[in-house]
Structures are given as structure tokens and as C-alpha cells.
Amino acid sequence: MSTRLARALPYALVGLASAYLYYVAAHIEYEHRAGTLGPDFWPKLVLALAIAVCLFEIARVALSGGRGAVGEIAQLAERAAPGEEAPAPPPESLPRLAAGIALTALYVWLLGPLGFFCATVPYLAAFVVLGGYRRRGVVAAVSGLGTLLMMFFFMKVVYVSLPLGEGAFREVTLFLMRTMGIR
Amino acid sequence: MVEIFQNLGHGFVQLLEPVNLLSLGVGLVFGLLVAVLPGLTLVMGVVLALPFTYSMAITPSIILLTAMYVSGTYAGAWTSILFRVPGEPMDVPLLWDGYTMARRGRAAKALGWTLAAALFGGLCTATAMVMLAQPVAKIALTFSTAEYFALIFFGLTSVVSLGGASLANGLISLFAGLMLATVGVDDTYGSYRFTFGVPILRDGIDYLVVMVGAFGLGEVFMRMGQGFKSAPLESVDKVSTQLPTLREAWAVRSTFVRGTLLGIVVGIVPGAGATVASFLSYGVESQYGRRRHELGNGIPDGIVAPQTAATASVGGAMIPLITMGIPGSGATAIILGAFMLHGLQPGAQVFETSSHIVYAVFASVFAAVIGMCVIGYLATRTLVRVLEFPEVIISAYVVMCCILGAFAARNSITDVWLIVVFGVVGYLCDRFRFPIAPLVLGVILGPIAETNFMTTMISYDNDWTVLFTRPISGVIMFLAIATLVYPFVRWLRRLRRAARGALI
Numbered sequence: 001m002s003t004r005l006a007r008a009l010p011y012a013l014v015g016l017a018s019a020y021l022y023y024v025a026a027h028i029e030y031e032h033r034a035g036t037l038g039p040d041f042w043p044k045l046v047l048a049l050a051i052a053v054c055l056f057e058i059a060r061v062a063l064s065g066g067r068g069a070v071g072e073i074a075q076l077a078e079r080a081a082p083g084e085e086a087p088a089p090p091p092e093s094l095p096r097l098a099a100g101i102a103l104t105a106l107y108v109w110l111l112g113p114l115g116f117f118c119a120t121v122p123y124l125a126a127f128v129v130l131g132g133y134r135r136r137g138v139v140a141a142v143s144g145l146g147t148l149l150m151m152f153f154f155m156k157v158v159y160v161s162l163p164l165g166e167g168a169f170r171e172v173t174l175f176l177m178r179t180m181g182i183r
Numbered sequence: 184m185v186e187i188f189q190n191l192g193h194g195f196v197q198l199l200e201p202v203n204l205l206s207l208g209v210g211l212v213f214g215l216l217v218a219v220l221p222g223l224t225l226v227m228g229v230v231l232a233l234p235f236t237y238s239m240a241i242t243p244s245i246i247l248l249t250a251m252y253v254s255g256t257y258a259g260a261w262t263s264i265l266f267r268v269p270g271e272p273m274d275v276p277l278l279w280d281g282y283t284m285a286r287r288g289r290a291a292k293a294l295g296w297t298l299a300a301a302l303f304g305g306l307c308t309a310t311a312m313v314m315l316a317q318p319v320a321k322i323a324l325t326f327s328t329a330e331y332f333a334l335i336f337f338g339l340t341s342v343v344s345l346g347g348a349s350l351a352n353g354l355i356s357l358f359a360g361l362m363l364a365t366v367g368v369d370d371t372y373g374s375y376r377f378t379f380g381v382p383i384l385r386d387g388i389d390y391l392v393v394m395v396g397a398f399g400l401g402e403v404f405m406r407m408g409q410g411f412k413s414a415p416l417e418s419v420d421k422v423s424t425q426l427p428t429l430r431e432a433w434a435v436r437s438t439f440v441r442g443t444l445l446g447i448v449v450g451i452v453p454g455a456g457a458t459v460a461s462f463l464s465y466g467v468e469s470q471y472g473r474r475r476h477e478l479g480n481g482i483p484d485g486i487v488a489p490q491t492a493a494t495a496s497v498g499g500a501m502i503p504l505i506t507m508g509i510p511g512s513g514a515t516a517i518i519l520g521a522f523m524l525h526g527l528q529p530g531a532q533v534f535e536t537s538s539h540i541v542y543a544v545f546a547s548v549f550a551a552v553i554g555m556c557v558i559g560y561l562a563t564r565t566l567v568r569v570l571e572f573p574e575v576i577i578s579a580y581v582v583m584c585c586i587l588g589a590f591a592a593r594n595s596i597t598d599v600w601l602i603v604v605f606g607v608v609g610y611l612c613d614r615f616r617f618p619i620a621p622l623v624l625g626v627i628l629g630p631i632a633e634t635n636f637m638t639t640m641i642s643y644d645n646d647w648t649v650l651f652t653r654p655i656s657g658v659i660m661f662l663a664i665a666t667l668v669y670p671f672v673r674w675l676r677r678l679r680r681a682a683r684g685a686l687i
Contacts, residue, residue, distance in 0.1 A: 010615060011351070011355075014355055018358075021362065021377070024377060025376070025377075028374055028375075028376055029374060029375075030369075030373075030374035031372075035644065035645065036372075036641065036645075037637065037640055037645060038372065039369035039371065039372040039374045039376060040376075041637075042365065042633045042636065042637065043362060043365045043376060043377070046358050046361045046362055046365075047358070047362070049354075049358060050354075050355060050358040050359075050362075053351050053354045053355060053358070054355070056351070057351045064678070091409075092408040092409055093408055093409075093410060094408065096408060096410070097404060097407055097408035097610075100403075100404060100407035100408075101404060101603075101606075101607060101610075104400070104582065104603055104606070105603055107586075108586070108596065108599050108600055108603055111596060111599065112596055120583070124579050124583070127575075127578075127579045127582065128575050128576060130407070131407060131411045131574075131575030131578065131579070132410065132411060132575060133411075133573055133575045133576065138573075138576075142576050142579065146579075146580065146583075150583060150587065154234075154587055154591070157238065158234065158235065158237050158238045158591065159237075159238050160234070160237070160587065160590070160591040160594075161594055162587075162590070163596070
């Protein structure tokens with residue numbers, strides 16, 4: 001029973017979210033013109049279909065518990081795969097994954113105040129170390145030289161205005177830009 | 184006909200300009216490298232290359248991305264065959280006969296069959312693309328919004344019913360994509376939808392942000408969780424390519440032709456790309472092939488079928504892109520984005536307004552097919568060595584390319600936040616087996632579908648039956664519904680069989 005509940009849970013959550021969005025769609029403000037469907041029609045149609053699919057899946061899981069309809073590729077892969085399957089993915093480390101996501105979010109948060117160079121060098125180094133790579137020289141080259149190369153390419157060649165940072169960090173970025181001939 | 188050949192000739196002349204040749208070469212090499220690396224998919228590679236084209240002229244930009252697309256359908260086969268590591272999802276069928284052939288000491292021959300299949304499929308699809316594009320554009324000029332909506336509807340239903348392990352999950356992904364596409368100001372009525380008072384959402388959510396986040400960052404997060412690793416390359420020094428003889432190739436001629444035709448047709452269907460083509464072709468071979476009972480034992484038919492179809496899907500996917508502005512695959516969606524970033528909207532009129540660009544791109548597909556095969560023949564050993572490079576370092580730069588690509592489009596940190604959010608969404612989709620392709624295609628095709636649907640409703644007094652009563656749109660709509668209903672019918676039949684078995 002608990003397995004079935006766990007399998008039905010994602011559909012219940014998606015169904016509830018769709019129902020909430022349907023409510024939001026029903027309150028979209030617009031100037032109604034006679035004979036027109038209005039801007040809420042399309043999203044309501046999509047959400048109604050999403051709710052219908054979720055209800056169908058919940059009912060299917062509750063009643064049969066078996067596998068639902070599958071796509072053609074999955075069907076063919078099952079039927080045609082004679083012996084050699086793709087290797088199974090290794091087990092997952094949730095702490096490392098969470099750290100990776102948090103590190104990336106922290107980087108994006110610091111990108112504005114620290115500027116591209118000062119935020120990217122530590123981010124790249126931390127990312128590579130978190131990923132399990134420990135050769136210090138390579139980590140330093142990948143983060144330091146790699147960041148300078150990207151900065152040069154994107155600012156000088158592609159003309160992207162990367163974040164400069166604030167205060168002292170801005171001075172560091174401007175110094176590097178002057179050194180690399182970026183205006 | 185003569186006009187087409189003349190224009191193609193001009194296209195080849197344009198291609199000889201140094202900047203275009205350089206773009207072609209760089210695109211080919213990067214496409215091959217991206218396909219070899221298991222952590223980087225073809226679509227991801229094209230996404231990551233997009234920001235590098237911002238400051239380029241339109242022709243070399245499109246040539247670069249197209250060359251990556253073409254060569255990306257080929258090189259993943261090498262690692263499937265040699266190391267049992269599919270470089271791309273489309274290369275999984277190559278494990279069944281390609282790797283088996285290699286394990287029996289005929290790796291060079293397996294690589295040779297792959298090369299021959301990619302060359303044949305590639306040249307045929309390039310020819311079909313050139314011959315069909317202009318007539319299709321002329322037909323597309325007669326289409327009304329009802330036909331356009333029906334075509335997109337068909338694309339969306341086919342991507343759900345062909346791919347994925349669960350039809351329901353595919354549909355939910357698709358609906359999520361369609362909903363994301365509604366965020367912002369509505370095109371027809373000008374009202375705000377689902378902005379929740381957040382200013383940046385008023386401009387809508389750019390599909391490139393969703394693609395970069397879901398395909399790029401999502402994959403990196405998944406690999407971060409699973410732990411980065413490099414493939415073992417003990418036997419790489421012995422790698423060589425042995426082409427099949429003409430007599431050997433003639434013996435599997437029907438597989439070459441079947442795979443190519445299937446690839447082109449699947450490519451034309453909006454939404455279905457090289458992966459669908461590759462699997463379907465192997466499936467068709469396993470049902471109708473002359474040596475279907477030997478498939479899986481390392482026979483050439485099992486290599487030729489998926490590889491011809493994968494490469495042949497490229498030209499097919501370019502046809503709806505160029506002639507109707509409808510991307511036929513994930514990679515063509517990025518190429519569409521590149522066209523639009525450079526101020527050119529592909530569609531039926533493009534042959535009138537910008538035929539020189541279109542034919543230069545067509546010429547580049549021919550050149551890319553030949554180029555990738557030459558590089559593949561000479562440099563497989565060198566290129567697969569990229570697998571020795573630590574995956575974590577490549578992934579770190581993938582993240583940087585994703586972030587810079589998202590930032591460069593509008594110089595907005597909010598877009599960078601959005602790709603991180605969609606990166607997490609992409610990871611969660613993968614983790615809980617909700618396919619990403621329908622989500623992304625929903626975001627891309629959603630606005631086009633909605634605009635065409637609403638315009639049809641306005642034009643025909645909200646009479647939705649017009650979608651079924653107009654001959655062309657009616658046929659396409661019925662095909663689309665049949666595509667969607669068929670897996671359910673099959674499921675119900677399976678249930679009934681199981682119930683009958685239980686009773687016995």
C-alpha cells in the first residue's frame with residue numbers, strides 16, 4: 001500500500017499544483033470581448049488536461065499498481081535489446097549533489113558583488129575539488145587561467161559585458177581588463 | 184530544379200569563404216568531441232556553442248551550429264562500440280550489435296560500418312533536404328493557422344508517444360513546458376499571465392534559458408550526484424577503422440535505404456530527433472529486416488540501421504525549421520534561436536528574402552557529412568582520447584558556458600538564477616523519470632501552437648471542428664491523435680492479456 005502511495009504522490013502533487021494554477025488562470029485580468037476565448041482559455045485547457053492525466057495515473061496506480069502505457073522507444077528498447085544493455089548508473093551521493101547545487105547558487109548570488117573574476121576563480125576551484133579532483137596545480141590552472149581565458153574571450157571577442165563587481169572587487173576586475181587590453 | 188542547383192552552387196562558393204570554412208571545421212571537431220563525451224549530449228553541445236556565435240555574422244553562426252549537429256550524430260558511436268559507453272542516448276542501439284561485433288575482435292570493422300552508414304545517411308539526407316525544402320516552402324505558403332497548429336500538435340504528441348518510459352510522465356512534462364511558455368504578456372490580448380508580480384517574468388521565460396538549464400546544468404548536477412569518472416581506455420592504441428567493401432555494403436543495401444528513409448521522415452516530424460530515429464530504425468530492422476533473427480549477435484545490419492537513421496534525421500529536421508520556422512529537434516530549436524538572434528525568421532518566405540544564407544547552410548551540411556567522415560576515418564584514436572580528460576573539469580566549464588550563455592543573452596543575473604532553477608528542475612525530471620525533451624519542446628512550440636490555435640478560433644468563430652474538417656489539418660490531427668492513443672491501446676491490450684493469463 002505504501003509503495004502505491006509513494007508512486008501516486010508525484011501525480012497528486014502535480015495535480016494540486018495544476019489545480020492552483022487553474023485557479024490563477026481563471027482570475028487573469030483582461031478586457032473581455034464578445035465571441036473571443038480570452039487569454040485564460042489556453043492555459044486552462046492545458047491545466048485541465050494535466051489534471052486529467054494526474055487523476056488517471058492516480059486511479060491507475062491505486063487500482064492496478066502496475067506499469068502504465070510506455071513510449072515507443074522504451075517499448076522498442078525492451079523488445080529489441082538482445083543482450084547488451086547500457087551500464088546501470090552508479091549510486092547517487094545526495095550530500096555531494098546538494099553541495100554542488102548550493103555552491104552554484106552561492107556563485108550566482110556572489111557574481112554581482114564580487115564580479116566575474118573574483119567569483120569564478122574560487123567557484124571553479126571548489127567545484128572541481130567537490131567533484132573529487134585533487135591535483136592542486138591543475139585545480140589552480142583550471143580555475144585561475146581558465147577564468148582569465150573566459151574573461152578575455154567573452155569580453156574582448158564576444159563583447160559580453162560581464163559583471164565587474166563592487167568596491168575593491170571592481171578595481172581588481174578593471175585592473176585585469178586593462179592588463180588584457182579590454183576596454 | 185536548375186535554380187536549386189544554381190543556388191546550391193552559390194552556397195558552396197559562399198562556404199569557401201575562410202570564416203565559413205573555419206566555422207565548419209570548428210563545428211565539426213567540437214560536434215565530434217561533444218558526441219564522444221558521455222556527459223555532454225549533442226543538444227547540450229549546440230546550446231553551449233550558441234553564446235560564441237553572438238558576435239559572429241549569421242552565415243558562419245548557423246554553419247557552426249549545423250556542423251556540430253551533423254557530426255554530433257556520429258562520434259558517439261565510437262565510444263558505444265569501443266568502450267560500451269554510449270556518447271549519446273541515440274547510440275544505445277549501437278551497443279547491441281556494434282559493441283558485440285567489437286567484442287568479437289572486429290572493432291575496426293564495426294567502426295567502418297558506422298562511418299559508411301553515417302556517410303550514406305548524411306549525403307542522402309542532405310540531398311533530400313535540398314530537393315524538398317523549396318517545394319515544402321511553397322506548400323507551406325498555402326497553409327493557414329489551422330494547418331500550422333495541426334502540425335505542431337502532431338509534433339508534440341509524437342515526442343510524447345515515441346519517447347520516454349512513461350506516457351503519463353511525458354504528457355505531464357509537455358504540459359509543464361506549455362505552461363512555462365504562457366508566462367508573461369499574452370500575444371493576442373496583451374494581458375499578464377502567471378507573472379505573480381515578478382517584473383522579469385513579464386518578458387516571459389526564454390526557451391533558451393529552459394534548455395540550457397534543463398539539458399546543461401541538469402545533466403551536470405546528475406553527474407555531480409553520481410560522481411565524475413573517466414572511461415577506461417586500455418585498448419585505445421589499437422583503434423582503427425576498416426571500411427566495408429562494396430560487396431559487403433550491397434548485401435545490406437535495404438537496411439541502408441530503410442534506415443535513411445526512416446531517419447528523414449522522423450526528422451521531418453517536429454519534435455522527434457536523432458534518438459527517436461535511431462531506436463525506431465533498430466526496431467523496424469528487428470521486425471522486418473532480412474536478418475532480424477540474428478540481430479544482437481554483432482551483425483552489420485544492427486549498426487547500419489540506427490546510424491543511418493540518426494544521421495539522416497538531421498536533414499529531415501532542417502526542412503520544417505527552414506521552411507516553416509518549426510524546429511524538428513532539440514538541436515534545430517537552438518539553430519532557430521540563432522537565426523532569430525541574428526534577426527532572421529525562418530519560414531516559407533525565407534527562400535525569397537535570404538536564399539543565399541539558406542543555400543550556404545545546405546552546402547555546409549554536405550561538407551559537414553564528408554568532413555566528419557574524413558576526420559572520423561583519420562582521427563578516431565585521437566578524438567576518443569578526450570575521454571581520458573577528467574570529466575569534472577569538463578563539467579565545470581560546461582557550467583560556466585551555461586551561465587555565461589544565459590547571462591549574455593540579456594545581460595541579466597535573473598536569467599542566470601532561472602537556469603539554476605531549471606537545472607534543478609532538469610535534475611528532478613531525470614531523477615523521477617519525467618522526460619526533459621517534451622518539457623523543452625513544450626516551451627519552444629507552445630507559443631507557436633497557442634498563437635495559431637487562437638488565431639484559428641478568431642478566424643472561424645471559435646469553431647474548433649475546423650481543425651478536423653479542413654483536409655490537410657484534418658489528416659494531421661487524426662494522425663496526431665492516433666499517435667497519442669496507440670500506446671494506450673497497446674497498454675489496454677497488455678492488461679487484457681495479463682488478466683486472461685491470470686484467469687487461465
